[in-house]
Amino acid sequence: RASSSPASSGEAAFEPTRAARRHLVQPWPVAGEIGDEARGLIGEGDGVHVSDGEGNWLIDGPAGMWCVNVGHRRRELAEVLHDQAMALSYNSPWYTMNEPSARLAERIAAHAPGDLDHVFFTTGGSTAVESALRFMQFYNNVRGRPEKKVILSRGGAYHGSTFLSASLNGRPRDRDWMDGVDDLVVKLSCPDPFRRPAGMSVESFSDKLVAEFAETVERIAAERIGAFVGEPIMASGGVIVPPPDYLKRIAAICRDNDILFVSDEVVTAFGRLGEVFASQSVFGIEPDIITFAKGVTSGYFPLGGMVVSARLFDEIRRSNRSEAMYAHGLTYSSHPVGCAVALKNLDLLEGGILEHAREIAPYFQDRLKSLEELPLVGEVRGAGLMACVECVADRESRNPLTLDKEVGKRIDAHCHELGLLVRPLIHMCVMSPPLIITREQIDRMVAILHEGISRTMDDLRQEGLW
Numbered sequence: 001r002a003s004s005s006p007a008s009s010g011e012a013a014f015e016p017t018r019a020a021r022r023h024l025v026q027p028w029p030v031a032g033e034i035g036d037e038a039r040g041l042i043g044e045g046d047g048v049h050v051s052d053g054e055g056n057w058l059i060d061g062p063a064g065m066w067c068v069n070v071g072h073r074r075r076e077l078a079e080v081l082h083d084q085a086m087a088l089s090y091n092s093p094w095y096t097m098n099e100p101s102a103r104l105a106e107r108i109a110a111h112a113p114g115d116l117d118h119v120f121f122t123t124g125g126s127t128a129v130e131s132a133l134r135f136m137q138f139y140n141n142v143r144g145r146p147e148k149k150v151i152l153s154r155g156g157a158y159h160g161s162t163f164l165s166a167s168l169n170g171r172p173r174d175r176d177w178m179d180g181v182d183d184l185v186v187k188l189s190c191p192d193p194f195r196r197p198a199g200m201s202v203e204s205f206s207d208k209l210v211a212e213f214a215e216t217v218e219r220i221a222a223e224r225i226g227a228f229v230g231e232p233i234m235a236s237g238g239v240i241v242p243p244p245d246y247l248k249r250i251a252a253i254c255r256d257n258d259i260l261f262v263s264d265e266v267v268t269a270f271g272r273l274g275e276v277f278a279s280q281s282v283f284g285i286e287p288d289i290i291t292f293a294k295g296v297t298s299g300y301f302p303l304g305g306m307v308v309s310a311r312l313f314d315e316i317r318r319s320n321r322s323e324a325m326y327a328h329g330l331t332y333s334s335h336p337v338g339c340a341v342a343l344k345n346l347d348l349l350e351g352g353i354l355e356h357a358r359e360i361a362p363y364f365q366d367r368l369k370s371l372e373e374l375p376l377v378g379e380v381r382g383a384g385l386m387a388c389v390e391c392v393a394d395r396e397s398r399n400p401l402t403l404d405k406e407v408g409k410r411i412d413a414h415c416h417e418l419g420l421l422v423r424p425l426i427h428m429c430v431m432s433p434p435l436i437i438t439r440e441q442i443d444r445m446v447a448i449l450h451e452g453i454s455r456t457m458d459d460l461r462q463e464g465l466w
C-alpha cells in the first residue's frame, strides 16, 4: 500500500512517502538526504512477519531493531496496553507512584543476578545507559571521590544517542561528524576474534585484550576510573561474541579496582539469549548495573531501565550526605502503561517463549552457519537468536568490503524481493528474529539469505567490484 485510498468525500489520497520526504526526519540520516528521505514503508505485523508498502509479507529478520521478541500482533499485549491506558494512562513519578512499576521492579529484581535489586525505569536504551553513567557520577560524588569519573568503552560498541551514552560509541562512522565528551571516555580494543591479528590464537587474543585493560587501568589510575560499560555481545557492532572468559577477567579487574561494571543488556536481555538476563547465566559475570530496554516490552511500548546493585545504594545511604540529590529523572520514568505491558510480556516469555528460544537457538545458528559455503561470506557468528553474516573482499585477508560496495544494502534489496527483511550494516547483515520463530521459518530465512547473497555476488562480479 503506497498510499491509502481517498476518502469518499473526494479528499486527496494521503501519500506517506511524500509526507515523509517533506516533514519527517528519520534517525541516522546522511547530510545529502537529511530532511528529504523516505524509507521502506512497513504496513502491518503478524507473528514473525511484517508487510511492506505493497502488501507483501516478509519475515522480520531483525525483529524490528532486536526488540519484537514475542512477535507482532500479540493480542495479550494490545489488551494490556488498552486496559492500563483506560485505568491509568499516566502519573507523575516525581511525587506519586503506580502499581505496575512496583510489580515490574520486583519481578525484574528477582531475575537479576546477585544483589542487583534496585530498578530505575527510563524511556529506552540510551536513557538507560545515560542514567547508569549519571548514577556512577552521583555515587562517586557522594562518596567524596569526584575525580573517579572516567568511563571505559570499546571500539565497535554502541550504547545510545544521548550525549554521554553516544560518547561511548565506537563503531566506525558513529563519531566522525558528531561531538562527544571525549575527556571522560577512554576506548579500548574491540574484542572481535574474527579480526584478531593473523596467526594469533583466540586464547592469546583474549590475554592481549585483558592486558590492555589492566594496563589502561594502571595508566589512568583506578582512582580516576568510574565505570566500564560493555555489551556482553556487541550487537550493532556486528554481533561480536568475545573470547570465552574475557568478560569474567575484565569483571575481576573492575572488582579489584572498584570500577563499576555496567553490562549493557539492551539487546541481550529478555530472551535474545534464552534468558531474562544473560550476564550471569550465559557469561558468568555479576555486574554492578545492568541496563535493559527493547525486549522488556517487545517494542510494544518505549521502555528501558537499569537494575542496580543494592550495595551501591547502601554505600550512598551510608555516605552521610543525606542532602545530596541524584538530580535525574524522566517525565516517563515508571510509565504505568509501559510497565503493565512489560509485566504481560514477561508472562509470555516465562510461559514458554524463553524455553523455545533456548531450544531453537542451536538450529538457528547451525543453519545460518551453512552460509559460510558462499565465497562472499567471511564468517557467520552469533549466540542465542542473534547472528551476523559478515562479507569479506577476500577470505584470506578477511578484509571487509567497503561501504561504497553497499553489500549489506544489496543483500537486503534482494532478500526483500524474496520475502525477508534484513538489517544491513555496511558489509554485514544482522539477524535477530522474533523468538517465536519456527524451524520451517528459519529454513525459509536461510534459503532466502542464500539466494540474496548469491545474487549480490553476481552483481558485484558483473560490475567488476569483486
Ligand code: PMP
Residues within 6 Å of the ligand: 065, 123, 124, 125, 126, 127, 129, 158, 159, 160, 161, 231, 235, 236, 264, 265, 266, 267, 293, 294, 304
Ligand atoms: N545499548 C545497546 C546495546 C543498543 O543496542 C542500543 C540500541 N540499539 C542502545 C543502547 C540504545 O537504545 P535506544 O535506541 O532504545 O535508545
